[in-house]
Amino acid sequence: MRLLQRIASILVTLLLLSILVFALQQLLPGDTAVILAGEDRSPETIAAITEKYGLDRPVPIQYLHWIGNVLTGDLGQSMRLNQSVANLILTKLPVTIQLATMALLFAIVIGVSIGIVAALKANTLVDHFVGLIGTLGLSVPNFWLGILLIMLVAVQWQWLPASGYVSPFEDLGQNLSSLLLPSLVLGTHVAAVLMRHTRSAMLEVLNADYIRTARAKGMPGRHIVFRHALRNALVPVVTVGALEFGQLLGGSVLTEFVFTVPGIGKLIVDSVFNRDFAVVQAVVLVTGMFYIVLNLLADGAHLLLDPRVRHGGRP
Amino acid sequence: MRTATTPYPIWAPATRKPAALAPTTPSRRATAGADGDAGFGMARSEPEGSVLEVEELCIELEIGGRQVEVVSGVSFRVGRGRTLCLVGESGCGKSVTAMAVLGLLPPRKSRIASGAILFEGIDLVRLPERPMAAIRGRRIGMVFQEPMTSLNPTMKVGEQIAEVLRLHLGMNARAARREAIRLLDRVRIPNAARRADDYPFALSGGMRQRVMIALALACSPTLLIADEPTTALDVTVQADILDLLRELQHESGMALLLITHDLGVVAETADEVAVMYAGRIVEQAPVAALFDWPEHPYTIGLLGAIPGLDSRELLTPIQGTVPQPGTMPVGCRFAPRCPFAIRQCREETPPLRPVGDGSRAACWRAPLDDA
Amino acid sequence: MTAGPVLEVQGLTKLYRYAGGGWFGRRRAGVFRAVSDVSFSVARGETLGIVGESGSGKSTVARMMLRLVEPTAGRVLLNGEELTGVPADQLWRRRRKIQMVFQDPFASLNPRLSIAYHLREPLIVHGLSSGSEAQARVLEMLERVGLTERHARSYPHALSGGQRQRIAIARALAVEPDVLVADEPVSSLDVSVQAQILNLLRDIRRSTQLSMVFISHDLGVVRHVADRVAVMYRGRIVELGPASAVFDTPRHPYTRALLDAIPIPRPGARSRRASPATATPAGATPAAEGGGCAFAPRCALAGAQCLEETPALADVGHGHRSACFRADAVTPPVVVRPEETEATRRLRRLQSRFVTSIADAA
Structure with missing residues (x-):
């Protein structure tokens, strides 16, 4: 029942998303065909585009036409690179996903563990120090952090490459070291967010009656923290983490640009500068879809962690 | 199972009384509870x-x-x-x-x-x-x-x-x-x-x-x-x-x-x-004695305040409210609500002292008569 | 004074529909009967107590009487005028005559408004008085519930639980209602303070001919305030009658089980429970679905008929009604009555000093 409702609501959201993305194209001033043509404005190209997308027909028909193409995997043609957009995304997306995954892993390891420590040491010097670091992590712009790290770690100490990207199929070690700095930079913000959420969730759980019960049972401290508290505290944190992952995918623009990582972020920046509109449109659509899927995954994780939801009880 | 070599004596089996610890103060009053289970027979030095x-x-x-x-x-x-x-x-x-x-x-x-x-x-x-x-x-x-x-x-x-x-x-x-x-x-x-x-x-x-x-x-x-x-x-x-x-x-x-x-x-x-009242024990007694012949005015008032199943008499509420921690009155903490209070009650803290029958009450007026 | 009841409740029913739930549809959709066919009446100056455990529907009944919860079926008549079925914009005028006091007085007071404001507002809204007249009335109400002018200027957080409940009562009485519905009014209070409020309600009833519906899970409290008692179990009234009859000679096994379960503050008042009234512990078995008496699965007296038909509330004599096929088989609870001894006389004498001291203060 509820699963069906979820799927239905996802379909509706996707429909709205596609309409929004399509509407962007309509809202831009000027002739759509000209916009889609990008830099190449020869009459033949424009005529070809007009015909291909049925741009001379009414807008709803245009939408149906467009969505039909999207559903069959035809996201249009990049005028700049002379490649199909679908192809382009398929080659760039794995890079960004790897980057975002590494960033998220970093953020989870750092954010959750520091969050736990801060909660256990609540209102002590340690906690205040951690809070300060967290605020810094939230407020430091990541391009600045990126440049700083490039200067220090890559240029000064020469520990890691400053920029570039190596495919994992060529050399996994080099691939990881090329993405290490960018993922640290990208993950800092999320780490700070997760830290704050973990801290407050842990604090709440540590004050719960069942933690008092666990203590009255004589459970050792670490057992209480990891077996009783953490699982309950992670329920909200997981949801935040999954949504942040979507943020990472879409928010890697600056980081990829600073480190010249050839991912989706760099693609969208290049495409915007080059007025490669079909690519921009497709990237927005794909990123939006990711958000929605991640939302679903977050609910799934919630389901696994909380038996009350799993068994259809009232949470 | 824990071994007896652990640093803390209490991790030893419960029957072993740690010698390192000082013996407890002797019981002031013999209790009737000598029918504990046999497993603790060894521990009876307490x-x-x-x-x-x-x-x-x-x-x-x-x-x-x-x-x-x-x-x-x-x-x-x-x-x-x-x-x-x-x-x-x-x-x-x-x-x-x-x-x-x-x-x-x-x-x-x-x-x-x-x-x-x-x-x-x-x-x-x-x-x-x-x-x-x-x-x-x-x-x-x-x-x-x-x-x-x-x-x-x-x-x-x-x-x-x-x-x-x-x-x-x-x-x-x-x-x-x-x-x-x-x-x-x-x-x-x-x-x-x-x-x-x-x-x-x-x-x-x-x-x-x-x-x-x-x-x-x-x-x-x-x-x-x-x-x-x-x-x-x-x-x-x-x-x-x-x-x-x-x-x-x-x-x-x-x-x-x-x-x-x-x-x-x-x-x-x-x-x-x-x-207990406001952080202190005001009366202590075997259960029958407490209900039959309470000596502390708080206990007496409390017993009269319970709406019982078999009576429709007027309840005897205790006037006022419990003092908040940090604002405890000097002397007996119940004195401001007590109909029996005398001057001494507002000045000196009454000790919990025997009032007969195994009962103890912290009241200057105990044993209460109808004065 | 008109003859006939001040408040009449006829066939009050509340159904809650719930959707199926669970990710994989493990919970089925259905209808939950919170209250089924509840009828009673309250005469002028009379107090009806409603007792029941959690989930008995007693609070839902209270809320439906004021239409804070919309009944699915049934009628509520106040002085012969119908409250149910009246459009919302006309309801509030009629509702002045029926007021409610809730369990948590703090939740029904606005922390940013003074006590005086809380008491003045209903007077002005209902156009009963205004200006200095209202102010005088506020002081009069405060005095009536044992508070002073000093309290009028204070704010809810500065008052104790008992004082807040006094304010809630004063506010309800300010608009001169005919009926006061009190839903667990003393449950969150300490025993000594609870007694103050119960005595206050008693005094008010004596002096004003106010009718009251008093809802509580505490049988001792209900015994103390009620003239008649309705016992609810899973949304139905299972027993209804004069308080003394219901408490001394219950005619429903559930009432008997309740009476047996209450700890009596007198050592040795009962040999030991071991009551045959409940065969299985509470909560161990689900209620009977569909037909049959809801209490039957727990009832030691239950026969085949009890599992098939729902017993109706039937007269068992002297205005006493019971919804049980085996009402005749219910025996009164065995309680050792206190003997009159030197000790009991002494205790009463000493306790009377507490009452005197209150009279002195008032």
Whole structure:
């Protein structure tokens, strides 16, 4: 029942998303065909585009036409690179996903563990120090952090490459070291967010009656923290983490640009500068879809962690 | 199993009395509870039948940024196999006292200012955290007021019991599970084997409280502390739970420290009663004596304030309200509400002193006559 | 004074529909009967107590009487005028005559408004008085509930639980209602304070001919205030009658079980429970679905008929009604009555000093 409702609501959201993305194209001033043509404005190209997308027909028909193409995997043609957009995304997306995954892993390891420590040491010097670091992590712009790290770690100490990207199929070690700095930079913000959420969730759980019960049972401290508290505290944190992952995918623009990582972020920046509109449109659509899927995954994780939801009880 | 070479003597089997620790103060009064179970025969160098002795306990809590004394010089003892009820209204310090016995007071926000808590001869106040944890759940069990929130919502109830058995008794997973089911059955949960795999949300409040009792009794503790165990439950469920507690206590010979505000529960459960008011024990007596011939005006007023089933007389409410911690009146803390108060009551703190029949009262006017 | 009841409740029913739930549809959709066919009446100056455990529907009944919860079926008549079926914009005028006091007085007071404001507002809204007249009335109300002018200027957080409940009562009485519905008014209070409020309600009833519906899970409290008592179990009234009859000679096994379960503050008042009234512990078995008496699964007296038909509330004599096929088989609870001894006389004498001291203060 509820699963069906979820799927239905996802379909509706996707429909709205596609309409929004399509509407962007309509809202831009000027002739759509000209916009889609990008830099190449020869009459033949424009005529070809007009015909291909049925741009001379009414807008709803245009939408149906467009969505039909999207559903069959035809996201249009990049005028700049002379490649199909679908192809382009398929080659760039794995890079960004790897980057975002590494960033998220970093953020989870750092954010959750520091969050736990801060909660256990609540209102002590340690906690205040951690809070300060967290605020810094939230407020430091990541391009600045990126440049700083490039200067220090890559240029000064020469520990890691400053920029570039190596495919994992060529050399996994080099691939990881090329993405290490960018993922640290990208993950800092999320780490700070997760830290704050973990801290407050842990604090709440540590004050719960069942933690008092666990203590009255004589459970050792670490057992209480990891077996009783953490699982309950992670329920909200997981949801935040999954949504942040979507943020990472879409928010890697600056980081990829600073480190010249050839991912989706760099693609969208290049495409915007080059007025490669079909690519921009497709990237927005794909990123939006990711958000929605991640939302679903977050609910799934919630389901696994909380038996009350799993068994259809009232949470 | 723990070996006898561990640094803390209390990790040795319970029958071994640690020689390093000073003998406890001798019992002031012989209790009738000499019928403890045979397994503790070796430990009888302690004062006759006394499991828990609290001596002049003072506890401070941080309230609104300052240290406030919420328990002042509380002393009581619980005999082996006996039931002591700590009774009083909200804010009298009864729950704080119970939490102090288990060392569960919030660490940075509270302090045991003075006094001793002797459990089988060991002073729990001065015990480090690790050996204290080895006593909790193993030799002192605790049941809390809130059955709805006191169990971990993301853990099966059987597992929550089994983990105590694994921790304290060194059982393996299978043996612990078998024992957990046996315990659930013992607290009369129908279909125990199936219920063991339920999460707490699937059980009613009464059933959850039974699980809590099974949990507290898992390692056959010598002392069970129950803090308002039935207050959140319906009366018919309360009756079942009280019956169960009584029965289990009878079987196991454990001592019971029952904290309640309900004088009805006291009358039907207690052997001895300590009445608390505003952080102090104001009267202490065997249960029959307390109800028959109370000596402290607070107890007298309280008894007259309960709307009973068999009378429609006017209730005797106690005027005014309980003083807030931090704003305690000088002298007897009940004096401002007391119709018997004289000048001395407002100036000097009355000591808890014998008033005959094994009763003690902290009242300058005791024994009260009709003057 | 008109003859006939001040308040009449006829066939009050509340159904809650719930959707199926669970990710994989494990919970079925259905209808939950919170209250089924509840009828009673309250005469002028009379107090009806409603007792029941959690889930008995007693609070839902209270809320439906004031239409804070919309009844699915049934009628509520106040002085012969119907409250049910009246459009919302006309309801509030009629509702002045029926006021409610809740369990948690703090939740029904606005922390930012003074006590005086809380008491004045209903007077002005209902156009009963205004200006200095209203102010005088506020002081009069405060005095009536044992508070002073000093309290009028304070704010809810500065008052104790008992004082807040006094304010809630004063506010309800300020608009001169005919009926006061009190839903667990003393449950969150300490025993000594609870007695103050119960005595206050008693005094008010004596002096004003106010009718009251008093809802509580505490049988002792209900015994103390009620003239007649309705016992509810799973949404139905299972027993209804004069308080003394219901408490001394219950005619429903559930009432008997309740009475047996209450701890009596007198050691040895009961040999030991071991009552045959409940065969199985509460909560161990689900209620009978569909037909049959809801209490039957727990009832030691239950026969085949009890599992098939739902018993109706039937007269068992002297205005006493019971919804049980085996009402004749219910025996009274065994309670050892206190003997009159030197000790009881002494205790009463000493306790009377507390009452005197209150009279002195008032």
